[in-house]
Amino acid sequence: MPPRVPVVHVAALIGGAAGLLLLARAMSASRAPARTRRRVVVIGAGFGGLQASTALARMADVELCVLDQHNHHLFQPLLYQVATAALSVEDIASPIRGIIPTRARPRVLMDRVTGIDAPGHRVLCEDRSFPYDFLVVATGSEPSYFGHEAWRRSAPGLKTLDDALELRRRILSAFERAVVATGEPAERARMLTFVLVGAGPTGVEMAGAIAELARDMVRRDFHTRDRMRARIVLVEAGPRVLPDFAADLSRSAARALSAMGVEVRTDTRVTTIADGAIHCAFHGGDEVIAAETIIWMAGVAATPVASWLGIEPDRNGRIAVEPDLRVPGQPDIYVIGDAALVTDAHGKRLPGVAPVAKQQGGYVADAIARRIRARPAAGAFAYRDYGTLATIGRNKAVAEFGSVHLTGFVAWVTWAVAHIFFLIGFRNRVLVSAKWLISYVTRERGGRVIT
Amino acid sequence: MPPRVPVVHVAALIGGAAGLLLLARAMSASRAPARTRRRVVVIGAGFGGLQASTALARMADVELCVLDQHNHHLFQPLLYQVATAALSVEDIASPIRGIIPTRARPRVLMDRVTGIDAPGHRVLCEDRSFPYDFLVVATGSEPSYFGHEAWRRSAPGLKTLDDALELRRRILSAFERAVVATGEPAERARMLTFVLVGAGPTGVEMAGAIAELARDMVRRDFHTRDRMRARIVLVEAGPRVLPDFAADLSRSAARALSAMGVEVRTDTRVTTIADGAIHCAFHGGDEVIAAETIIWMAGVAATPVASWLGIEPDRNGRIAVEPDLRVPGQPDIYVIGDAALVTDAHGKRLPGVAPVAKQQGGYVADAIARRIRARPAAGAFAYRDYGTLATIGRNKAVAEFGSVHLTGFVAWVTWAVAHIFFLIGFRNRVLVSAKWLISYVTRERGGRVIT
Numbered sequence: 001m002p003p004r005v006p007v008v009h010v011a012a013l014i015g016g017a018a019g020l021l022l023l024a025r026a027m028s029a030s031r032a033p034a035r036t037r038r039r040v041v042v043i044g045a046g047f048g049g050l051q052a053s054t055a056l057a058r059m060a061d062v063e064l065c066v067l068d069q070h071n072h073h074l075f076q077p078l079l080y081q082v083a084t085a086a087l088s089v090e091d092i093a094s095p096i097r098g099i100i101p102t103r104a105r106p107r108v109l110m111d112r113v114t115g116i117d118a119p120g121h122r123v124l125c126e127d128r129s130f131p132y133d134f135l136v137v138a139t140g141s142e143p144s145y146f147g148h149e150a151w152r153r154s155a156p157g158l159k160t161l162d163d164a165l166e167l168r169r170r171i172l173s174a175f176e177r178a179v180v181a182t183g184e185p186a187e188r189a190r191m192l193t194f195v196l197v198g199a200g201p202t203g204v205e206m207a208g209a210i211a212e213l214a215r216d217m218v219r220r221d222f223h224t225r226d227r228m229r230a231r232i233v234l235v236e237a238g239p240r241v242l243p244d245f246a247a248d249l250s251r252s253a254a255r256a257l258s259a260m261g262v263e264v265r266t267d268t269r270v271t272t273i274a275d276g277a278i279h280c281a282f283h284g285g286d287e288v289i290a291a292e293t294i295i296w297m298a299g300v301a302a303t304p305v306a307s308w309l310g311i312e313p314d315r316n317g318r319i320a321v322e323p324d325l326r327v328p329g330q331p332d333i334y335v336i337g338d339a340a341l342v343t344d345a346h347g348k349r350l351p352g353v354a355p356v357a358k359q360q361g362g363y364v365a366d367a368i369a370r371r372i373r374a375r376p377a378a379g380a381f382a383y384r385d386y387g388t389l390a391t392i393g394r395n396k397a398v399a400e401f402g403s404v405h406l407t408g409f410v411a412w413v414t415w416a417v418a419h420i421f422f423l424i425g426f427r428n429r430v431l432v433s434a435k436w437l438i439s440y441v442t443r444e445r446g447g448r449v450i451t
Numbered sequence: 452m453p454p455r456v457p458v459v460h461v462a463a464l465i466g467g468a469a470g471l472l473l474l475a476r477a478m479s480a481s482r483a484p485a486r487t488r489r490r491v492v493v494i495g496a497g498f499g500g501l502q503a504s505t506a507l508a509r510m511a512d513v514e515l516c517v518l519d520q521h522n523h524h525l526f527q528p529l530l531y532q533v534a535t536a537a538l539s540v541e542d543i544a545s546p547i548r549g550i551i552p553t554r555a556r557p558r559v560l561m562d563r564v565t566g567i568d569a570p571g572h573r574v575l576c577e578d579r580s581f582p583y584d585f586l587v588v589a590t591g592s593e594p595s596y597f598g599h600e601a602w603r604r605s606a607p608g609l610k611t612l613d614d615a616l617e618l619r620r621r622i623l624s625a626f627e628r629a630v631v632a633t634g635e636p637a638e639r640a641r642m643l644t645f646v647l648v649g650a651g652p653t654g655v656e657m658a659g660a661i662a663e664l665a666r667d668m669v670r671r672d673f674h675t676r677d678r679m680r681a682r683i684v685l686v687e688a689g690p691r692v693l694p695d696f697a698a699d700l701s702r703s704a705a706r707a708l709s710a711m712g713v714e715v716r717t718d719t720r721v722t723t724i725a726d727g728a729i730h731c732a733f734h735g736g737d738e739v740i741a742a743e744t745i746i747w748m749a750g751v752a753a754t755p756v757a758s759w760l761g762i763e764p765d766r767n768g769r770i771a772v773e774p775d776l777r778v779p780g781q782p783d784i785y786v787i788g789d790a791a792l793v794t795d796a797h798g799k800r801l802p803g804v805a806p807v808a809k810q811q812g813g814y815v816a817d818a819i820a821r822r823i824r825a826r827p828a829a830g831a832f833a834y835r836d837y838g839t840l841a842t843i844g845r846n847k848a849v850a851e852f853g854s855v856h857l858t859g860f861v862a863w864v865t866w867a868v869a870h871i872f873f874l875i876g877f878r879n880r881v882l883v884s885a886k887w888l889i890s891y892v893t894r895e896r897g898g899r900v901i902t
Binding site for chain 1: 521522523539540541542544545546548549553556559560561562578579612613616623627630631633671672673674877878879881882885886889893895897898899900901902
C-alpha cells in the first residue's frame with residue numbers, strides 16, 4: 001500500500017520548491033554569467049589599489065584579479081611606529097585576502113609584476129600573464145635618492161615592513177652597542193647620533209618618535225653611569241619643517257621638536273652620505289655629522305610603471321594621466337596613487353598621500369563600472385581635501401582643516417582617533433588602541449626587541 | 452634689621468636636617484660599599500638565568516652582570532604561536548633590561564660569550580672579558596639532529612624568534628605558492644604538506660596549530676576553486692605522542708589531533724631528510740612523504756658550555772652537575788636549566804622545561820647569597836613538579852597534576868590562564884589575552900603577514 005500523503009502537504013512542497021527555484025534564479029541573475037563578466041586586474045594593494053579592489057569585488061559583472069608582491073596591505077602612516085618599537089608588524093598589516101569581499105570570488109595573488117603588454121591587454125609576471133579588459137595600476141612609490149644611488153645603503157628609507165624592522169634593529173642596536181663601547185667618547189657619541197633627512201610629515205614624526213624612544217628607554221633601562229645621550233638631527237633643504245602645512249603650524253612643530261631635544265636644521269642641503277657620516281651645506285658653511293644611523297625621508301619616486309608602459313615620466317617617475325586618470329593613448333589603463341601625476345583645478349599637483357590614492361581608487365572603480373554598464377562617464381577626478389595631520393610626540397601634533405589650525409593635545413587626540421578609525425579591521429583597532437593607551441600611561445614601548 | 456626667626460623653626464630645621472642625614476646614611480649603608488660587593492656573572496637570560504638574575508639584582512652585596520646574545524627574554528612556550536601567526540614577536544619577548552630590577556644597578560649587556568677562563572675567573576667575549584666571583588651558566592639548548600647536520604637546513608627547528616618568523620614565512624608562503632601553482636596536482640599537494648618530526652609537547656602544539664591555521668585560513672581567505680587542502684603529518688619514533696604524560700592523556704591528545712585532521716604516525720623513525728621530502732621507516736615498511744615544509748621538534752642539545760669548561764658532556768651536550776648545581780671541580784661555577792644534567796632523588800633525569808630552570812635559578816641565587824654572607828649552605832636542589840600542560844587546539848588540551856588528569860575545555864582554559872599568568876609584564880598579559888579572546892571569537896589570526 002503506498003503511503004498516504006495529504007494533498008495539502010504536496011501542494012506546500014510544490015509551492016516551496018517553486019519558491020526556492022525562483023529564489024535561486026533571482027540570485028544567479030544577480031551574478032552575471034561568467035562569459036559576460038569583464039576582467040579587471042588591479043596591480044598593488046596599497047590605499048589606492050585596495051579601495052578600487054574592494055569596490056570592484058562587489059560588482060557582479062566584474063571578474064577581479066588583484067596582484068601584489070606582498071600578501072598584506074600596509075597602513076603606511078603608522079610604519080614609523082613599527083620602526084620605533086611602539087607597534088608590531090601585525091598591527092598595521094592586514095592580509096589582502098581578508099579585506100577584499102569575497103562575494104564575486106576575486107582572485108588575490110602574491111606575485112611580482114614584470115611588465116604590461118598593453119596592445120595584448122595582458123599583465124606580465126615571471127611565470128605567467130593575466131589578461132584584462134581594464135587595468136588599474138596602483139604600484140606606489142619607493143625612496144628616491146635623486147641620482148645618488150650610493151646613499152641608499154648608508155641611509156635607508158621607510159616604505160615596507162622590512163624597512164621598518166631593519167630601522168628598528170639599527171636604532172635599538174645603537175644603544176646596545178653604545179653601552180658596551182669601550183673606546184673614546186666621540187665614538188659613543190657617533191653611535192647615538194641619528195640624522196633624518198627630510199622634514200615632511202614622516203621625517204617629523206620619525207624624529208619625534210626616536211627622541212621619545214631614546215629618552216624613555218634611557219631613563220628606564222640604562223643607568224646614569226652608562227652615559228647614554230642620544231642626539232637627533234633633522235635636516236631639511238627647504239626653509240621650514242612640514243612644508244605642506246601652514247606656516248604657523250610649521251613653526252609650532254619646529255618648536256615642539258626643539259623642546260624634545262631634536263636639532264632642527266632647515267635651509268640645509270645634504271652633499272654626501274657615507275657609512276657613519278653625513279655632509280651638509282648651509283648658507284655660509286658646511287658641516288660633517290658623524291652618525292651611525294642616517295634615515296632617508298627626503299623623497300620618493302614612482303615604481304617602474306612608466307617603463308612598463310613605455311611612457312616618459314616626470315622627474316619623480318610619475319605618469320601624467322588624463323583628468324579621468326587614464327593613461328594617454330591607453331584608454332583601458334588607469335594609474336592612481338603615488339604612481340600618477342595629477343593636477344587639480346588650480347594647476348597644483350596632488351600630494352602623494354593616502355586620501356588622494358583612496359579617492360582615486362573609488363573613482364576608477366566607479367569609472368570602470370560605468371563603462372561596463374555603458375552609462376555616461378563621470379567628470380574629471382576631483383580631490384576633496386578633508387585636512388592634514390602630523391604628530392610629533394606625546395600630546396604634540398599639528399592639524400590643518402582648511403582655516404582651522406590645531407596644535408598640542410587637541411591635535412594629538414584628533415590624530416590618534418583618525419588613525420584608529422582608518423586602520424583596517426576590528427582586531428587592529430582594538431590592539432593599537434590598547435597599545436597606545438598602555439604606552440601613554442606607562443611611557444613604555446612594547447617592541448624593544450631586536451630580531 | 453635681621454629677619455626674626457622663631458627658635459622653634461630653627462630647631463625644627465635642624466632636627467629635620469639631622470633626620471634626613473640619618474636617613475641618607477641608613478640608605479647608603481643598606482648598599483654595601485662597591486669594593487665589598489661580590490661579582491656575579493649570569494650567562495643567558497632564559498627562564499633559569501632570568502630567575503637567578505632578578506633575585507641576585509635585589510641583593511645589595513652583589514655586583515651583577517647579565518650577558519645574553521639577545522636583548523630580550525623569550526617566553527618559549529608560546530613560540531609556536533608566533534610561528535603560526537597567532538601572536539606577534541613582541542607579545543612573547545621582553546627586553547631583559549626592563550625585567551631585572553635596577554636597585555643594585557646591574558649591568559645587562561648584549562654580547563656573545565666565546566669561552567670561560569675558569570682558573571682566571573673570567574667570562575670571555577669577543578672584545579673583552581668579565582671577571583666574576585661566582586658564575587651562573589644558563590645558556591639553554593638548541594635543536595639537535597643527532598649527527599645528521601645536513602637535515603638542519605631542510606628541517607629547521609623552533610628555538611628563537613628568528614626561527615619562528617622563518618617558519619611562519621614558510622607556512623604562509625606555502626599557501627600563497629600553492630594557489631598560483633599551475634603544475635600538476637602532486638606538486639600542489641607537496642606544497643601543502645607539513646611534516647613535524649617529534650611528538651613532544653612542542654610538536655603536538657605545533658601540529659595542532661598548523662591544522663587550525665590551515666583550516667581557518669583556507670575557509671576564510673581562499674575559494675573552493677582554489678582546491679586548497681593542507682596535509683599535516685606528525686612523526687614520532689616512540690610508541691605514543693606526549694611520551695612524558697600519562698598514557699590516557701597521550702591517547703586523548705592523539706584522538707584530538709586525528710579529529711583535527713592531523714595524521715599521527717607513532718613508532719615511525721626518520722631515515723633521511725632532504726629538501727622537499729622526508730623518508731620514514733616503520734615496522735613492516737617505509738615511506739617517502741613529499742613535503743615542502745618539514746619541522747624538526749625531535750630533540751635538543753645544550754649549547755657549547757661543556758667545551759668552554761673542558762668537561763665531557765652527556766649525549767645531549769649537558770653537564771652532569773653536583774646536587775647543589777655546581778660544576779664538579781669548579782666550586783664557583785653553577786650550571787642550570789637545559790645545559791645541566793640533574794637527576795632527582797629517584798634517579799630520574801629532570802626534563803628540560805621552564806619550571807625546572809626557574810626553580811634552579813632561584814636555588815643558585817640563594818646558594819650564592821648564602822656563600823657571600825657565610826651562612827650555612829642549603830641542601831641539594833630538589834625539583835617540585837606542579838604539573839604539566841600541553842594544548843592541541845581550540846578547546847583541546849591535556850593537563851596532568853599528579854593523579855589529576857584533565858582534558859578538553861577544562862584543560863584548555865587551565866593552560867590559557869597559566870600561560871597568561873606566567874607571561875612577563877602587564878602589557879604582554881593584556882595583549883595576549885585580548886588576542887586570544889579575539890581569535891577565539893572570530894577564528895581569525897592576526898599575524899598572517901609575510902615579511
